[in-house]
Amino acid sequence: MKASLSLDLDNLWSYLKTHGDAGWEGYPSYLETVIPHILTITDSIQTAITVFIVGQDAAFEKNTELLAALAVAGHEIGNHSFRHEPWMNTYTPAEVADELKAAHEAISNSTGHEPIGFRGPGFSSSPSVLDTLAATGYTYDASTLPTWIGPLARRYYFRSTNLTPAEAGLRSSLFGSVRDGFLPNTPYEWELDDGDIAEIPVTTMPLARVPIHISYLLYLSGHSTALAEWYFRLALRACRVRGTGPSILIHPLDLLGGDEVDQLEFFPGMDMTGSVKRERTTRYLQLLTSRFDTGTMAEQLASLGTLKRRPTA
Template identity: 45%
Template sequence: MIRHTSAPLASLSLDLDNKWAYLRSRGESVWQKRPSYLPAVVPRIIDFLGERSLACTTFVVGEDLTREADAHAIASLRHAGHEIGNHSQSHLPWMDALNVDEMEREVEQAETLIAQVTGEKPLGFRAPGFSWSPPLLATLVRRGYRYDASVFPTFIGPAARWYVKLSGFRSQQSQATAEDPAPAEQRFSSFGDALRTLRPHRVATTAGSLIELPVTTMPLSRAPIHFTYVSFLAQKSPAAALAYWRTALRLCRLRGVGPSLLLHPLDFLGEEDEPQLAYFPGMKLARAAKLKLLSEVLDHLARGRRVVTVAQHAEQVDLTR
């Protein structure tokens, strides 16, 4: 059982996009025909976090809420005490390339479905692929959002974009169809993002201001520390992966950063669950080994910190001003 303390804060978020969206990112058109895995993985997430008395912010995709079984699964997350945030309607990792009207539709459609399923309008937003832009933030302010959590301050993101270009992944531009039109390039954050603060802060937009709560990366180096990356390191050495995570937490404490840890649904799946996703970081670990690692990661996160939702973490920005 994880014990909570009064301060300082850390937060936990989960980007609950359907795993077949990863195939879409590779330019594989078969992604739309795959059955959803959310009804199977969500109860696992609820049980795992519930055993540790942890609540997280779950950013959900509107399209997933159009399927009854998926909507029921996401409703069960809210019933279990987890915050539901907006992760856009269609999970386009090039959202920053859309025009303002298209951005508005992506936000509004998912927002409407989330409210229908949970009975509550979402307070926060995370852009798919961290593809935020100033017009998107202004859209969120106009729609009454309290915070955004789309900034990923790392140099790895831009490097990943070049890797995608050079590794032979097929261009979405060449694969675009009337049912799934898309520009060719995914953002994966930018070099400018890597230089941004890791601390929650207010951001001014043309429509007003809102709180930005970045995904935490390693202070100083800005290397990723989200659990998918830690599990990727664990494929080579679990001990080295945990040492890396503990180093990140020590640096966060020294730099006065309240860490915000990002999870993905694949963090709750092992290689035996879906061999077709073996290329994805961390998916060469057995489920039991991965969940053991995640338990240790969360235990270290909670030592001397109170782990809260992203909304609760963001709220402290105004309370401490």
């Protein structure tokens, strides 16, 4: 059974923007700090992963060398939108097409790699996103997190903001709804008018449908490291029993601590140092790679047979 690892290369500015904080317009960045950590950790577990890059970051010339290094190291490069707006699901079809095209061009220019996979910012997706992806030759979408705790995560994330009602409205679907707990936890194929596209969900705990991605494990480890490890072992065993090859998500803030990034105190786990986080993250990734043949999302998809089809409406 093949597993996959993906990393959403959210930058300091995209967190500030989503959170509704001032200062994001200057595009503050920590890519020069986090990309070397990504390369070191994936090298230590000897695994190629999928890195979803934000188009705006790829458009900055100062990032070209850093981002190209990810492709050179053998990682798959995916598209994580251009402007990283979790309200992308409210765009018109024309806005969706422009957004995806701009991101695709910037990302392929800087990395020399044409993305075939997409993950929506904040897991936002829509039928027009799926249609556009299929029409432009994308093989898969990876924008679902089948958990019921999205609204809780959203409330936690925005506990320290002063958003206007309009700003809050735009962010009202960030991290999804309770209904998402009923979405499939294994890959399937969206049935579209013009061709199909695969969906690879970010795996959650089978049956219980609570998150098992690295940020969540680190959050648990803040209470008890033994609990976090026990929980992840349990999740991986449950995936094996259910025949689910897990697709596990990493975020830059799983590799960066409060000693390396300020302004993001609202994010869970920022009271830990970067070195503690990297040590724990490496441990969780080793638990995964020792139990499953782990690689990129494209590799995982290629290893699966015919997928079950599902209508978008």
